Amino acid sequence: MIEYKKEELILSVNNVSLAYDDKPILKDINMQVHNVTRPGMTQGQIVAICGRSGCGKTSLFKLLSGYNKPNAGDIKVGVDQHDVKTGEMGVVPQDYPLFNHRTIMSNLSLALTSMKGKEKIDLIKQYAEHFEITDQLDKYPCDLSGGQKQRVSILQQVLAGNKFILLDEPFSGLDTIMKDKVVDLLLKVSNLDEMNTLVVVSHDIESSCAIADTVLVLANKNNEGSTVVKTYDLLDEGLAYHKGIKELPRFREILSEIKGLI
DSSP states (O other): OOOOEEEEEEEEEEEEEEEETTEEEEEEEEEEEEEEEBTTBOOOEEEEEEOOTTSSHHHHHHHHHTSSOOSEEEEEETTTTEEOOTTSSEEEOTTOOOOTTSOHHHHHHTTOTTOOHHHHHHHHHHHHHHTTOGGGTTSOGGGSOHHHHHHHHHHHHHHTTOSEEEEESTTTTOOHHHHHHHHHHHHHHHTTSTTOEEEEEESOHHHHHHHOSEEEEEEOSSSSOBEEEEEEETTTTTOTTOTTGGGOHHHHHHHHHHHHHO
C-alpha cells in the first residue's frame, strides 16, 4: 500500500443541478478533492469523471470552469473555498485552440504576461523539453499533429500558473501508443506542483481511470438529469500510482463495474 494523506479540501461541488429550458441535465452533483500528500515527493491530484457520450459531462466541465453557472448548488475552489471564477481554471478543450498566425513559442509566450525577454524564453524552453516539443517551438499550429497541439495547449495552462486544469476528452481519437504518451504527460503535469489538480472528463474509461486517484461515474438512469452514481477512491483501493494498473485484477473489476453503471 502506498503511504499517503488527504489534507485540506481544494475543490468541492455541492448539490449542483443544471437544466436547460426545464430539461434536467445534471442533478445533485457532489464531489470533493483534497490535497494528496506523499512522504518525500511532490504529488498532485487527478480526478476522472466518466460517463457515456451525451450524459452531461461537457455541461459539468463548463460549470467547473466557471463559464456557466448551475441552477442550484455551488462550486468552491482553493484552500479558502471561494466560488469558482471564470478564467480561474485552466481549460484544455478537444479542439486545442491556438493562434494560427503565431509560432508555438509565441503562443506559449502569451501565457507568461508577467515575464519578459530572455527569462521568458528560457522558461518556455525548459518546459518545452519536459513536454517533448522543443523542435516545434518555431513552427506554426498548422504544422503540428493533434498530439503535439494537445501538449502545447496543456503547457499553456501550466505556464499560466493554473493549479486546476480541466481536460475535455484528452484521449479522443488517439491510438494506443499516443494514449500511453498522454497518460505519461498528464502524470508529469500533476506532479509538477503539490497543488496541481487535473480533472479529466472522458468516456474513455480505461485511460482516464489508469491515471486517476479518484473516479466519479456520471449516469442518467431515470431521465431526471445525470448524477454521480458511484465514486471510486483508487488511493483507498491501493490502485493509484501503479504503472501496471491496467493489468491488476481489481482494476479490471472496477472497469467492468463502471461499464455496468453507465
